[in-house]
Amino acid sequence: VQLVESGGGMVQPGESLRLSCAASNFTFSTYDIYWVRQAPGKGPEWVSSFETDGGTTNYADSVKGRFTMSRDNAKNTLYLHMNNLKPEDTALYYCTTYLDWGQGTQVTVSS
Helix, strand or coil, X not given: CEEEEECCEEECCCCCEEEEEEEECCCHHHCCEEEEEECCCCCEEEEEEEECXXXXXXXXXXXXXXXXXXXXXXXXEEEEEECXXXXXXXXXXXXXXXXXXXXXXXXXXXX
């Protein structure tokens, strides 16, 4: 299994980014999949998840209403659409099954 995140960058508060997570040797539709972030000096924080049991997508309160998780099963790619970014969203973002992790993509929100 290989998970490769991309799409991070440096933006100003209020701007948007779309993160991508491309999977190899792994089919998203058959596994629960998560976005997790880790800010400097802090522990990992769950951001969002897609659970195959019920097909539900869930979000942390800190991002609810601003972030949207989506998938393109044909491309085996997961996305995290992030709007109205805030400085506290600054972190290294990972997609993960909790068994397998990507290398992360850095998001920095600063004026």
